[in-house]
Amino acid sequence: MSVSSPELKLGFRISRIRRQGWLISGAAVLLSLVGMALCWSNPQIAAPLRPGLDFTGGTQIQIERSCDPAACGSLTAEAVRQQLAGLTLPEISGQATPRLGSAAVQVLDRGRSVDLRLPDLEPEQTQALLQGLEPLIGTVNPQQLSVNTIGPTLGSQLLQGSLVSLLVSFAAIAVYISFRYDGIFAGLALLCLAHDVLITCGVFAWLGLLRGTEVDSLFAVALITVAGYSVNDTVVVFDRIREQKRTLQGLSLEDQVDVAVDATLTRSLYTSLTTLLPLIALLLFGGSSLFWFAVALTVGIAVGSWSSIGIAPTLLPLLARR
Amino acid sequence: MARQQGWFALILALAFAAAAVLASFPLQLGLDLRGGSQLTLQVMPAGAIKRVQSEQLEAVKDVLDRRINGLGVSESTLQTIGDDQLLLQLPGEQDPSRAAKVLGTTALLEFRAQKPGTEQEMSGLLKLKRQAKAVLDQQKAIGTEKAEEPSLKAEELAQLLRELGVTVPPGSSESEQLEALLAEVNTRIVALYEPADLTGKDLTGAGRQQQQTGNAWDVTLSFNAEGGRKFAALTQRIAGTGRLLGIVLDGRSISEASVGPEFKPAGISGGAASITGNFTAEEARDLEVQLRGGSLPLPVQVIEQRTIGATLGTENVQRSLQAALLGLALVAVFMVVVYRLPGAVAVVALALYALFNLALYALIPVTLTLPGIAGFILSIGIAVDANVLIFERVKEELRRGNTLIRSIDSGFSLAFSSILDGHVTGLISCAALFALGTGLVKGFAVTLGLGLLLSLFTALTCTRSLLRLLMGYSGLRRSTYFLPQSQLPGSAA
Numbered sequence: 145m146s147v148s149s150p151e152l153k154l155g156f157r158i159s160r161i162r163r164q165g166w167l168i169s170g171a172a173v174l175l176s177l178v179g180m181a182l183c184w185s186n187p188q189i190a191a192p193l194r195p196g197l198d199f200t201g202g203t204q205i206q207i208e209r210s211c212d213p214a215a216c217g218s219l220t221a222e223a224v225r226q227q228l229a230g231l232t233l234p235e236i237s238g239q240a241t242p243r244l245g246s247a248a249v250q251v252l253d254r255g256r257s258v259d260l261r262l263p264d265l266e267p268e269q270t271q272a273l274l275q276g277l278e279p280l281i282g283t284v285n286p287q288q289l290s291v292n293t294i295g296p297t298l299g300s301q302l303l304q305g306s307l308v309s310l311l312v313s314f315a316a317i318a319v320y321i322s323f324r325y326d327g328i329f330a331g332l333a334l335l336c337l338a339h340d341v342l343i344t345c346g347v348f349a350w351l352g353l354l355r356g357t358e359v360d361s362l363f364a365v366a367l368i369t370v371a372g373y374s375v376n377d378t379v380v381v382f383d384r385i386r387e388q389k390r391t392l393q394g395l396s397l398e399d400q401v402d403v404a405v406d407a408t409l410t411r412s413l414y415t416s417l418t419t420l421l422p423l424i425a426l427l428l429f430g431g432s433s434l435f436w437f438a439v440a441l442t443v444g445i446a447v448g449s450w451s452s453i454g455i456a457p458t459l460l461p462l463l464a465r466r
Numbered sequence: 467m468a469r470q471q472g473w474f475a476l477i478l479a480l481a482f483a484a485a486a487v488l489a490s491f492p493l494q495l496g497l498d499l500r501g502g503s504q505l506t507l508q509v510m511p512a513g514a515i516k517r518v519q520s521e522q523l524e525a526v527k528d529v530l531d532r533r534i535n536g537l538g539v540s541e542s543t544l545q546t547i548g549d550d551q552l553l554l555q556l557p558g559e560q561d562p563s564r565a566a567k568v569l570g571t572t573a574l575l576e577f578r579a580q581k582p583g584t585e586q587e588m589s590g591l592l593k594l595k596r597q598a599k600a601v602l603d604q605q606k607a608i609g610t611e612k613a614e615e616p617s618l619k620a621e622e623l624a625q626l627l628r629e630l631g632v633t634v635p636p637g638s639s640e641s642e643q644l645e646a647l648l649a650e651v652n653t654r655i656v657a658l659y660e661p662a663d664l665t666g667k668d669l670t671g672a673g674r675q676q677q678q679t680g681n682a683w684d685v686t687l688s689f690n691a692e693g694g695r696k697f698a699a700l701t702q703r704i705a706g707t708g709r710l711l712g713i714v715l716d717g718r719s720i721s722e723a724s725v726g727p728e729f730k731p732a733g734i735s736g737g738a739a740s741i742t743g744n745f746t747a748e749e750a751r752d753l754e755v756q757l758r759g760g761s762l763p764l765p766v767q768v769i770e771q772r773t774i775g776a777t778l779g780t781e782n783v784q785r786s787l788q789a790a791l792l793g794l795a796l797v798a799v800f801m802v803v804v805y806r807l808p809g810a811v812a813v814v815a816l817a818l819y820a821l822f823n824l825a826l827y828a829l830i831p832v833t834l835t836l837p838g839i840a841g842f843i844l845s846i847g848i849a850v851d852a853n854v855l856i857f858e859r860v861k862e863e864l865r866r867g868n869t870l871i872r873s874i875d876s877g878f879s880l881a882f883s884s885i886l887d888g889h890v891t892g893l894i895s896c897a898a899l900f901a902l903g904t905g906l907v908k909g910f911a912v913t914l915g916l917g918l919l920l921s922l923f924t925a926l927t928c929t930r931s932l933l934r935l936l937m938g939y940s941g942l943r944r945s946t947y948f949l950p951q952s953q954l955p956g957s958a959a
Contacts, residue, residue, distance in 0.1 A: 208778060267771060287501070287775040295769030298506065305904040313898035317891050324887060365837045365910050369844055372895045372914075376848065376888040380855065383884035411851075411858045418800060418854065419847035422793025426843075430789040431782030433498075433836060441840075 158405040158458055159398050165454035169339060172447075176346020183349045193345060194352030196360040199303055201296035203265040205274070207258045208288035209281055216255035223280060224249045224258060231276040233269040244273070265293060306364040310371065317375055325382055328463050333378045335459070336451040340374040341367055344444040362437045370444030373419070377412065377452035384408050385457065397461040405457050416449035470938070473931035481818055484825035491828040496835030496909070499783045501776030502557040508769045509550045518550040518764065526764055527552055547905070552766070575666025578659035579700055580709035588710065591655050592722065594626070598648045605641055623647070630654070655719040659712045664700055668693025674750040675740070683750035684740045685721075694737030701725045702733030713741075721753055786836075790843055797850060805857045807947035808933055812853040815928040819849050822920050827913070837910040845917020848892065852925035855881040860948065867955040870945055871937060878930055885925060892918045 158165075180192035189195075197204045209216060228244040242263035250259040258281060265273065270291055274284050314334060321330040344367060351357035384404040392400050420442060427438040497504050509518050509526050523546055530552065534542055543555045580588060623643055627634060632650045634643050670693070673686045689697055704711060706727030713721040723741045725734065745753065798816075801809035823842065827834060834842075860877030864870070896915035899907050936942050945954055 206778075208775075267768070285775070287777040289773065289775045290778055291771065291773040293768075293771040295508070295767070297508065298769045302904050305902060306907060309899045309902035309907065312902060313895035316894045316898060320891060320894060321887075361904075361906050362837060362840075365840060365907055368895065368899060368907065368910070369840070369914075372892050373844070373847075375891045375895075376851070379887045379891060380884045383887060387880075387883075407862070408858075411854050414800075414804065414854050414858075415847075415851040418797045418850045419844075421796045421800070422790050422843050422846070425789045425793030425796070426786060428789070429785065429792065431785040433782045434786050434840075437836075437840065441844075 154402055154406045156406050156409060157402045158454065159402050159461075162454070162458035165458060169451065169455055172343050172346070173339060176342050176349065179346045179349035179353065182353055186353070189352065193349050193359045193363075194357065195299075196358035196363075197261070197292060197294055198361040199299040199359075201264055201294045201299045203260075203262045203270065203291065203293040205258075205260040205262070205270065205292075206290040207260075207274075207277075207281065207284055209256050209258065210285055210288065211256070211282050219251055219255040219258070219281065221249040221251045224251065224260075224277070227277060227280045228260075228273075231273060233265070233272050242269075264295060267293075302361055302364075306361070306368070310368055313368075314371070321375075321379070321382075325386060328460065329382050332456045332459055332463070333375055333382070336378050336448070336456045337371050337374045339451050339455060340370055340444055340448040343447045344370055344440055347443050348440065357436065360436075362434075363440055366437050366440035366444065369441060370448060373445055374448035374451065377415070377448050378456045380411065381405060381408050381452055381457050385460070397464055401457045401460055405453060409453065412449055412453055416445060419445055470931050470934040473927060474935050477818065477928055477931065481821060484821045487825040487829055488821075491831065493824065493828050494831050494833045495783075496833050496838070497555055497557060497772070497779075498774055498836050499779055499834060500557065501774050501779035502555065503771065503773040504556075505554045505768055506547070506770035507552040507554065507766045509552065510765045510767055520549070522764055523550060523552070526766060530554075530766075551769075553905075575669060576662035576712075576714040577664040577697065577700060578656075578662045578712045578714055579704050580712065581658055581660050582707075582709065584658040585708055588655065588658050588722075591651050591658075595648065595651045595655070598644050598651065602641060602644050602648070652719045655712065655722065656714055659714065659719075662714070664693060664696040668696065672754045674745075674747075674754050676747075677742075681746075682742075683745045683747050684742050685745065685750050685753045686738065686740045688738045691737065694735065697737075697739060698733035698735040700733070701729050701739075702731075705729040705733065786839070790839070793843075794846065797846075801850070801853070805853075805948075807936070807942065808853075808857050808860065808929075811932045811936065812850075812857070812929055815853070815924050815932060816846070816849060818928055819920060819924040820846065822924070823913075823917055826916055826920070832912055832916070833909070834913075835906070835909045837906045838913045841910040841913035841915075842917060845914050845921060848888065848918060849921035849925060851888070852881075852885045852921055853929060855885055856925065856929065861953075864945055864949050865953055865955060870943055870948065873948075874933060874937070878926070882926070885922070889918050889922050 183189045183194060184192055209219075225247065228247050228249070231244055233242070233244070242265060244262065246263065248261035251257075252259060262273075270293070274289075278284060314337065318330040318334055321333050348357060348359055348363065352359070381404055384407055385400060388400050388404055392403060395403070423438050423442045423445070426434055427442060430438060507530075509523055511518055527544060527546060531544055534544060534554070541557050545553050547553050620640065623640070627643060627647055630647065630650045632646050634646050668689050669687060670690050671688045674683050675686060676683055701711065705725045706729075708724070710722045710724055712719050713723070721741060741753075798813045801812050801816075803809070805812065823845070826832070832838065856877050859881045860873050863873035863876050863880075868876070893915060896911045896918065899911035900915065903911060
């Protein structure tokens with residue numbers, strides 16, 4: 145490629161729309177921060193995201209009922225709540241029995257499935273509770289039952305473990321990129337990563353506010369995945385820019401960035417598309433246990449793909465000039 | 467050319483090996499996928515111990531292992547996590563509440579009174595127990611399987627086992643049969659006791675002492691205040707009646723003691739007692755160890771219990787698996803439509819990639835959980851990305867007017883550095899997640915990390931050597947199999 149003329153023939157020049165890009169990303173990040181702040185100030189949540197059972201501790205019981213559709217439909221959450229309030233659970237090793245009045249009850253799937261959120265229960269108490277519910281909801285088949293009990297200490301351990309491993313891996317990635325490229329690239333990669341993770345969190349903060357969606361430990365896994373993907377995506381564009389610093393020495397940095405983005409654009413879009421295809425399939429047709437996980441990954445990977453095209457490369461000339 | 471064929475042969479051999487591995491080693495599915503219960507136990511520091519050491523964790527694990535074996539749950543696993551936690555997994559439909567109860571209590575040592583009206587049955591069982599023990603001791607003393615003067619004949623033993631309904635595996639030795647008999651007798655003795663209200667929780671110590679006269683040994687017990695009161699009440703109730711006081715450890719009777727009529731007025735009070743059983747020194751030590759060892763060195767607490775019904779588990783997996791397969795099929799169609807011949811080659815390489823991955827999971831073995839599957843899907847995404855990077859580069863080189871073979875070669879070499887960087891950064895995060903993360907996160911890190919390592923291999927060798935091999939056939943050496951005619955230089959101009 146001969147490159148003496150400043151008139152480049154490019155299908156797409158990212159620098160032409162960089163201001164709009166920054167504006168959109170800035171607004172999305174701001175909106176995410178607002179969502180998390182609202183969550184935090186909400187006394188019911190009191191955290192940047194609505195924490196699920198994994199982080200708060202407690203017992204969650206999910207029962208798939210075996211009843212014919214007509215009979216199933218008559219069950220209401222209120223009836224379950226009343227039945228629960230009337231139960232007395234066995235006392236375990238001198239500790240006060242948890243009060244069941246505070247339980248959150250959801251009747252899903254037209255009465256065919258019941259979801260209970262309770263304080264931390266001992267296994268014997270769970271057993272007693274299920275027996276106590278049987279007159280109302282019918283025989284509980286252990287094959288169709290899921291019980292999760294998380295002690296309060298485990299939740300904080302889980303959160304701590306995920307955060308520490310996330311931060312350590314960021315630091316290690318920054319060191320690697322500084323070593324292979326330079327400090328500015330590493331800083332930009334981390335900025336993009338923060339952008340992607342923040343917006344994914346923001347979406348879930350708003351979901352938590354508007355429809356009570358909770359984040360669990362799978363969400364933490366999704367965030368880590370988004371972070372890894374974001375860096376992988378960004379590195380490809382950086383690699384191209386570095387390669388062109390040698391071949392396109394006559395061009396300004398802006399133009400070099402435009403050339404690199406144009407050259408890797410197809411790849412960036414195709415890669416996101418091929419990763420998103422299985423995720424969208426999982427979202428539409430997968431089991432319920434992976435639904436929110438798939439949502440988090442889909443959002444994160446889509447945002448990550450955008451930031452590797454529209455944010456990291458366009459900020460490079462600004463930072464490199466100084 | 468010969469080199470490409472060598473690579474191709476190697477890949478083919480690996481594919482067969484992977485298929486063979488998958489056929490002979492089943493994939494291990496986590497409990498969230500196949501149903502079952504999982505309990506996490508926190509070992510708590512107590513008393514003088516401020517931090518749980520690894521020896522103490524092991525000691526707790528040993529005691530719990532014995533208790534779980536006593537429960538008769540199949541295929542359970544107990545493993546240590548970190549410095550102070552244990553993970554118990556019970557696959558299938560097994561009641562986790564029973565396990566949690568057994569594990570959570572510090573001791574399963576019980577002191578129980580014999581039920582009234584069972585004297586005759588008890589004395590029969592005790593006689594059997596004495597006989598069986600005597601023969602076993604004799605055998606141990608001689609160190610051979612044949613006792614010199616067996617007080618139980620082989621036919622008699624077989625008869626007894628039949629009567630008690632004990633089945634022994636065919637070909638078991640005499641001592642194994644005796645042990646089985648003894649175990650059954652001990653279980654039956656326990657059935658003759660009333661429920662316990664005094665347990666090892668109230669036992670503060672156990673010891674042994676030689677009797678004043680003769681060689682026999684006694685075993686001593688000491689209780690805390692509450693235990694002392696309960697023990698007094700218990701012994702008062704059976705004193706002089708001929709009914710026995712049973713000491714039961716994990717549902718097996720380990721000792722039976724009579725309480726003399728002199729204790730009728732107040733029971734054995736004072737919080738201490740001795741069992742006068744004419745024990746030998748060895749028996750006394752065994753009993754002492756059992757009494758002490760029956761209690762956990764440190765208390766444990768169940769901090770997490772996850773149970774998923776078997777049907778719920780499999781339903782979820784099947785739906786997610788079908789969805790993932792559908793997504794991958796779409797990716798395959800996409801690759802062939804966009805990249806033509808190399809796209810088809812990449813699909814073959816990616817199928818091999820998935821096969822190698824699964825074989826590795828079976829071989830290591832990696833237990834597949836939901837996050838693990840997520841890691842697998844993501845690694846497929848990155849493996850596809852490596853192919854996309856290469857083929858985009860090949861296309862670029864072709865558009866510049868390079869020859870086909872040259873374009874392929876430079877496509878691979880130019881894409882290499884970005885593929886390497888992407889994979890290395892991914893591996894760095896996996897290492898951090900594996901070292902510092904908790905269970906779920908670890909499962910994810912393992913499958914993603916393995917996937918990344920394998921993807922480096924398949925993208926750079928499988929795709930490449932397959933493509934080079936095909937280029938050996940002149941009929942396939944056409945640029946239009948790589949790029950539409952309109953994008954080739956010289957055609958549009």
